[in-house]
Amino acid sequence: MNDLLIILTASFVAISCSLLGCFLVLRKMTMVADAISHAVLPGIVIAFLLSGSRDSMVMLAGAAAFGILTTFLIELFHLKGGLQSDASIGVTFTWLFALGVILISVFAGQVDLDQDCVLYGEIAYVPIDLWITKSGTIMGPRALWISAIVMVIIIAFILLAYKELYLTTFDPAFAAAIGISTTLWHYLLMSMVSLVSVASFESVGAILVVALIVTPPATAYLLTRELKKMLILSVIIGVITSVGGFYLAYALDGSIAGAMATVGGILFGLAFLFSPTDGYISRFRRKTNKAAMINALQE
Amino acid sequence: MKKKILQADNPVTEVHDLTVTYDRKPVLWDIDLTLPKGSVIGVMGPNGAGKSTLIKAMMGLLPLASGYVKMFDEKLDDVREQVSYVPQRGTVDWDFPALVKDVVLMGRYSKIGLFKRPRQSDKEIAMDCLRKVNMEAFAERQISQLSGGQQQRVFLARALAQHADLYFMDEPFVGVDMATEKAIVDLLQEMSAKGKTVVVVHHDLQTARQYFDWIVLLNTRLVASGPTKEVLTDELLAETYGGKLTLLNEVSQEIKNKEFPNREE
Ligand SMILES: Nc1ncnc2c1ncn2[C@@H]1O[C@H](COP(=O)(O)OP(=O)(O)OP(=O)(O)O)[C@@H](O)[C@H]1O
Ligand SMILES: [Mg+2]
Numbered sequence: 001m002n003d004l005l006i007i008l009t010a011s012f013v014a015i016s017c018s019l020l021g022c023f024l025v026l027r028k029m030t031m032v033a034d035a036i037s038h039a040v041l042p043g044i045v046i047a048f049l050l051s052g053s054r055d056s057m058v059m060l061a062g063a064a065a066f067g068i069l070t071t072f073l074i075e076l077f078h079l080k081g082g083l084q085s086d087a088s089i090g091v092t093f094t095w096l097f098a099l100g101v102i103l104i105s106v107f108a109g110q111v112d113l114d115q116d117c118v119l120y121g122e123i124a125y126v127p128i129d130l131w132i133t134k135s136g137t138i139m140g141p142r143a144l145w146i147s148a149i150v151m152v153i154i155i156a157f158i159l160l161a162y163k164e165l166y167l168t169t170f171d172p173a174f175a176a177a178i179g180i181s182t183t184l185w186h187y188l189l190m191s192m193v194s195l196v197s198v199a200s201f202e203s204v205g206a207i208l209v210v211a212l213i214v215t216p217p218a219t220a221y222l223l224t225r226e227l228k229k230m231l232i233l234s235v236i237i238g239v240i241t242s243v244g245g246f247y248l249a250y251a252l253d254g255s256i257a258g259a260m261a262t263v264g265g266i267l268f269g270l271a272f273l274f275s276p277t278d279g280y281i282s283r284f285r286r287k288t289n290k291a292a293m294i295n296a297l298q299e
Numbered sequence: 300m301k302k303k304i305l306q307a308d309n310p311v312t313e314v315h316d317l318t319v320t321y322d323r324k325p326v327l328w329d330i331d332l333t334l335p336k337g338s339v340i341g342v343m344g345p346n347g348a349g350k351s352t353l354i355k356a357m358m359g360l361l362p363l364a365s366g367y368v369k370m371f372d373e374k375l376d377d378v379r380e381q382v383s384y385v386p387q388r389g390t391v392d393w394d395f396p397a398l399v400k401d402v403v404l405m406g407r408y409s410k411i412g413l414f415k416r417p418r419q420s421d422k423e424i425a426m427d428c429l430r431k432v433n434m435e436a437f438a439e440r441q442i443s444q445l446s447g448g449q450q451q452r453v454f455l456a457r458a459l460a461q462h463a464d465l466y467f468m469d470e471p472f473v474g475v476d477m478a479t480e481k482a483i484v485d486l487l488q489e490m491s492a493k494g495k496t497v498v499v500v501h502h503d504l505q506t507a508r509q510y511f512d513w514i515v516l517l518n519t520r521l522v523a524s525g526p527t528k529e530v531l532t533d534e535l536l537a538e539t540y541g542g543k544l545t546l547l548n549e550v551s552q553e554i555k556n557k558e559f560p561n562r563e564e
Contacts, residue, residue, distance in 0.1 A: 026395060160414045167405050171391045177358050177384035178409040178461070179376070225441035227396045 002127040005141050007246050009126050010260065012147035013200040014238035016154040017212035018220075020192055022231050025217040026169050031086065032074060033213045035093035036190065037197040037206040039070040041100030044198060049107060060198055067194020070096060071187060123203045123256045143203040150199040157192055158231070165189065166227060208257040212238060215264035222271040222279070237267055301538045305525035307335035307513070311465055311496045312357065317366035319349070319356050325519065326352050330366070332515065332524045339484075339491045340498045341511035341527075345540050348518045350500045351387060354467045358384055370465060380409050383463035385454045385471050393443050393450060400438040402453055403429055406460030428456040431486055433479060447474035455483060466497045484510050507531065 024030045040063035047062025070092055077088035123143075131142040139145065158165065164185055168175045172182040193213070200209050220233035245260025252259065273280050310333035319327040327349045334340055342350050355361045357368050359375045371378050383406070406428070407421040429435045432452040442450065455471055472480045487497045491512070501507055507514065507527070514530045516523040516539040523530045523539070 026392075163405075163408055163411070163417070164413070166397075166401075167408055170395050170397060170402070171386070171405070173355075173360060173386045173390055174384060174405065174457075176360050177379075177382070177386075179379040180408070221396065225396050225443075226398060227401075230396050 003246070003250075005127045005144055006123055006256070007243055009141065009144045009147050009203055010123060010242035010246060010256075011239045012144070012151045013196070013204050013209070014212050014216070014242040014260075015235050016147070016151045016196045017200075017209060018216040018234040018238035019154055019158055019231060020189070020196060021213035021217035022220065022227070022234050023165055023169055023189060024193070024213060025221060026227075030210075030214045031089050032071070032190065033193050033197075034210045035074065035089045036067045036070050036193050037201070037209045037213075039093045039096035039100075040064075040066045040194055040197050040201065041097055041206075042066055042103055043069075043100075044201070045100055045103040045107070049103075049110065052110075060195065063198035063201075064191055064194045066096065067197065068187065068191055070194075071190040122205075126203055146199045147203065150195055154192055154196065157188075161185070161188070204260075205257055208261055211261040211264055212241070215261075215268050216241060219264075219268045219271045222268075222275045223277070225277065237264075241267060300520075301522070301534050303523045303525055303530060303535060304332060304521060305529065307333040309336045310334060311336040311371065313369045314357065315366050315368075317353075317356060317368065318364040319352055319361060320364045325364070327356065328520050330517075330521045332521060334496065334498065334515075334524075335513055336496055337491050337494045338496060338512035339487050339510060340496065340513045340515065341507050342498060342500045342515045342517060343502070343504070343507060343539070344517035344522075348539075350517055351469050353517060354384075354469055354498070354500065358382065358467060381464040383458040383461040383466045385458045385466070385468040387469045388447065388451050388454065388473060393445075395442065397442050398438070399434065399440050399442060399445070399453055400425060400429070402442060403456045403460050406457040409461065424462070425456070425460050428459040429453075431459060432456045432483060448476060448479070451475050452479065452483075459486075464495055466495070468497065468499045470500050470502065472501070472503075480506075504531075504536070 021030070021033070024033050043062040043064070043066030044059050047058045050062075051058040073092045074085070074088050077083045077091060078085045081088070083091070126141050126143045129142050131139040131145055133139060164175075164180055168180060168182045168185040175182055175185075196213075197206065197209055204212070216234045216237040217230065219237050220230045223233055224230050241264040242260055244263040246256060248254075248263055249256040249259035271279070274282075276282055313333045314330050317327060317330040318325060326347075330353065342353065344350055352361065356363060357370075357375075359368070368375060370382060375382070400422075403425040404417055404421060407417060407424060411417055411421060426435060426438065429438055432455050434449060434452050434456060437445065437449065437453075442453065445453065451471060451474055455468070458466055458468065471483070475483070487499070491497060499511070501510070508531060511527050513525065514523070514527050515521070516530060516535055518539050518541070523535045
């Protein structure tokens with residue numbers, strides 16, 4: 001039963017990450033997700049200090065605010081300061097993450113958080129941390145609920161705004177020309193990334209969030225030539241990654257998050273080698289076929 | 300400086316005192332012009348003259364250092380739906396996982412509205428526009444599997460699908476073969492006869508005379524704006540393309556030959 005709870009939580013997180021990740025990969029902005037997933041830390045700590053509780057709603061709000069602040073700062077340094085975008089991402093998130101770490105150590109007595117947990121997560125503890133309502137009813141694991149709610153929000157967002165996201169990703173100039181605000185959609189997408197980062201930071205941790213945002217979409221990208229199919233494939237790959245990772249960790253008695261990232265990497269490697277359209281092997285075959293043809297012609 | 304700036308009787312768009320700068324360096328300086336409704340208009344000038352910048356500025360895609368633009372006598376934001384745009388081809392990632400028909404359908408997005416899905420009629424219009432640029436056989440292809448000229452035609456189809464009244468096209472014929480170019484120009488002229496206006500950035504002086512009713516010559520400053528016959532003169536071309544005289548002599552020779560043509564087509 002506990003296993004099932006962990007697998008479900010991980011799968012919900014994987015689905016949210018994979019869906020958003022497709023758009024980030026295509027916008028060449030996965031590093032922004034990396035930045036956000038780290039930079040929400042001070043938001044979480046500040047929200048915690050202000051409210052004095054681990055109430056998820058307050059934390060979500062704090063983290064979302066910092067996610068948007070991160071996006072804003074990256075844009076500001078890049079556009080107004082003329083800094084390269086990768087440098088501007090690096091400056092922003094290391095600084096914000098450091099701020100979070102300092103806040104945790106200064107208020108160590110009051111904050112029941114530690115930075116290892118933020119980076120690596122503790123998905124094995126998901127079943128223990130229960131959501132108990134005021135009347136005393138036990139609703140089940142808190143992380144499971146949060147990841148499920150976030151997943152529903154993300155799916156609804158993408159279903160509703162599919163064509164706006166599609167167009168602003170593919171051709172921002174045309175989108176702006178027909179009156180679809182690229183800035184607005186950029187910020188909306190980044191708010192969703194913040195939401196996912198916070199919702200999953202305790203369970204899977206910042207590093208696995210990034211792995212789940214980048215790897216399944218990158219794998220799906222190698223397998224298809226259509227955005228809709230890429231989204232669906234990416235979700236399937238994300239779920240396989242989390243289920244496979246769980247059992248790998250079980251077999252090796254190792255870290256669940258680490259095992260999941262490993263499975264994601266293996267799936268990517270397989271797609272890279274064997275994809276019928278873009279795979280290394282099919283490209284190699286095409287090359288040798290061509291060489292054979294040329295040889296045959298010459299003979 | 301030689302100039303000839305004529306005003307259109309029936310302007311579809313007006314540009315007033317427009318100046319655009321990149322890093323404080325002006326790339327468009329004090330442009331003031333009107334363009335006539337129901338015509339095919341050529342925007343010409345050397346590389347770096349600011350042609351793309353002028354189009355982007357008119358479409359509101361760039362901040363203006365000064366001046367303003369009016370379309371259909373209104374502010375652009377109130378009439379965006381009636382205005383369409385074909386960007387220079389290099390501006391998007393052609394490896395994007397999108398099918399040709401999906402890209403053309405994007406032309407319908409402003410008509411469909413926020414959060415709604417494309418209707419059957421939108422899909423039919425998109426197919427119809429693909430047919431107009433002779434690309435219906437490629438509807439199901441991924442866009443990276445097209446040649447440069449075919450990609451350009453997909454962009455054209457997308458703009459046509461918008462059913463706009465005013466079109467801005469930035470070098471739409473780059474890499475398009477002569478037969479297709481001719482077919483598309485015929486289509487544009489047909490559209491202009493129905494009262495639509497098409498503004499085209501174009502490089503080929505030889506074809507300009509047949510294609511355009513009105514021509515804008517640009518080189519940071521506005522050199523000329525007026526009916527083709529009055530604007531395509533040696534003097535104004537020399538002013539626009541300045542310096543590159545050997546090339547210009549050849550071009551004007553070419554134009555003189557066209558002036559007394561033995562038209563066979
Ligand atoms: N993003 C930018 N930043 C700085 N300068 C720019 C930028 N884009 C264009 N420029 C400069 O502005 C001037 C006008 O550029 P623009 O692209 O409008 O020229 P163009 O007439 O369209 O040229 P082409 O025929 O090569 O397409 C050029 O000198 C160019 O170097
Ligand atoms: Mg240009």
